[in-house]
Every structure is written in structure tokens, then in C-alpha cells.
């Protein structure tokens with residue numbers, strides 16, 4: 001779509017032409033979650049506000065225990081899907097998940113009125129903007145800030161609002177002057193945390209048995225992913241980075257096929273690219289997993 005067409009048809013005075021995704025759209029994440037839960041029906045029992053303190057391996061599977069050691073749930077198969085906090089539950093040596101803070105800026109109707117015409121579609125480039133929601137607000141985002149210290153601060157920061165207004169100015173230069181006139185200290189927003197692996201691809205699949213791999217390190221020095229010992233019945237769906245809402249359904253389908261022994265919905269090289277054991281394989285090849293260096297049990301039980 002040319003810049004002229006974008007401006008005329010969508011009120012988007014972009015600086016140059018781009019790709020038009022006619023079926024593109026936007027949705028609030030809670031609504032996606034609610035819709036998926038509704039579709040799952042009785043297959044899912046949601047238990048909100050429940051915190052798993054540790055996982056225990058038992059004869060016929062796994063138990064999830066709370067901080068008091070009470071069994072919250074037990075099952076032959078567990079999928080660990082708690083983002084960066086999986087590092088605490090699994091205590092892996094060869095899996096990294098970094099925290100990356102992301103802040104969106106909300107533009108209230110009054111601010112939008114000062115900016116002028118606002119696009120009726122999503123515009124993406126270096127950042128993105130969303131059309132007006134039902135309540136008349138619109139959003140611009142988003143920041144990508146490494147947060148290694150787990151600052152825990154999910155308060156929106158004015159300096160990051162200013163960065164988002166600069167992103168808006170780059171997407172729609174005609175609005176840059178008015179955007180710069182907005183006071184970042186008066187703006188509200190949303191802050192979330194992304195979980196990101198060492199190479200930004202997610203960690204989806206069977207969790208490796210690092211204790212066994214360390215014991216067998218010499219024999220596994222030339223190992224491929226399929227040779228790596230795994231913890232029976234334990235799967236991961238982690239480190240979705242900036243794509244979790246888009247990729248989670250495919251990730252879940254991949255896991256379901258692995259669990260049920262069905263053909264995978266991805267080519268093998270793609271499934272291997274997101275295998276949670278990929279850093280372990282690299283370490284075994286590099287000889288940095290010493291056979292005498294057996295880590296503590298990754299999952300106490």
C-alpha cells in the first residue's frame with residue numbers, strides 16, 4: 001500500500017508505503033485468554049491465585065506443591081508454563097530465560113483530539129500504534145528494556161512514555177510535533193514483562209534430565225537432541241518473548257502431539273530449534289558438562 005493510499009483510506013499519514021495485511025487486527029490479551037478458556041470448556045479447570053512452590057516427581061508422575069508442602073494437584077504429565085519463574089521451579093543449568101520489560105502508552109480521548117486524525121488500523125514499524133478501542137483510548141508501544149534484576153516495578157515510567165511518543169512520531173511524522181507537545185508525566189500505560197531465551201526462540205518441548213546427562217556426559221559428547229535423557233512426563237512452554245499470544249496455540253499443539261506421540265505440526269528442524277535441551281546439547285559438545293559435576297536434583301521430590 002502506498003503512503004498516499006494509507007493516508008486516504010485509513011487516516012494513517014505514514015512516511016512511506018508498506019505491506020497491508022487485510023486480515024490483521026488487534027485484541028486485548030485478557031480477551032484472548034477468556035476466549036481460549038471458553039473454547040476449552042470442561043477440559044480446563046482454572047485455579048487463579050494459586051502459586052506452585054515446587055514440583056515433586058512421584059512414582060506415577062508429578063505433584064505440584066504449595067509453599068506449605070501441600071499437594072495442590074497431581075498428574076502423569078506436567079507442562080511448566082510460568083515464564084521466567086520456571087527457572088526457580090526447574091533450576092536448570094543449561095536453559096536461560098531473561099526478563100525484558102515492555103511499556104505501552106495509553107492515549108486518552110483528550111490527547112488524541114490534540115493529535116488530530118488517528119488511523120483506523122494497526123500501524124507497525126519501529127514500534128506500533130493501535131486504533132481507538134471501544135472506550136475511545138488508543139495505544140502506542142512498546143519499549144524493550146532488559147530487566148535482569150527483576151526490579152518488580154511494573155509502574156509506567158514517564159521517560160518510557162516519551163520514548164513511545166518518539167516512536168509515534170517516527171510512524172506518523174505528521175503527528176510528531178503534536179505528540180512531542182504531550183506531557184509524558186500525565187500519561188498512563190501498561191507494563192508487562194517478556195521472557196526471552198538466549199536466542200529469542202521459545203523453549204517448547206520435553207524438559208531434559210540434566211542430572212542424568214551430567215552423569216553420562218562423556219557418552220553424550222556427540223549427542224543430538226534425540227539422544228538427550230528427558231524427565232518423564234515433564235514439558236515446558238516458555239520464553240515466548242514478544243510472540244506468546246501469536247505462538248502459544250501452535251506451541252500447545254506441538255506439545256500435545258509430543259505427549260500423544262502424534263505427527264508434529266512443525267518440521268523437525270523447527271521443533272528442534274525450540275527444544276528446551278538445545279543449550280545442554282551445545283554444552284555437551286563443548287565438553288563443559290563434566291561427568292563428575294552432577295547438579296542438584298533439578299526438581300526436588
Ligand SMILES: Cc1cc2nc3c(=O)[nH]c(=O)nc-3n(C[C@H](O)[C@H](O)[C@H](O)COP(=O)(O)OP(=O)(O)OC[C@H]3O[C@@H](n4cnc5c(N)ncnc54)[C@H](O)[C@@H]3O)c2cc1C
Pocket residue numbers: 050051052053081082083084085086101102103104141142143191192193194195237238239240241242243244245246247
Ligand atoms: C508490552 C508487551 C506487548 C506485547 N505484545 C505482544 C503482541 O502483540 N503479540 C504477541 O504475540 N505477544 C506480545 N507480547 C508477549 C506476550 O505477552 C508473551 O509472550 C506472553 O504473555 C507469554 O505468555 P506466558 O503464559 O508464557 O507467560 P506470562 O504471560 O508471563 O504468564 C506466566 C504466568 O505464570 C504465572 N506463574 C508464575 N510462577 C508461577 C507459579 N510458581 N505458580 C503458578 N503460577 C505461576 C504468572 O503469575 C503468570 O500468570 C507482548 C508483551 C509485552 C510485555
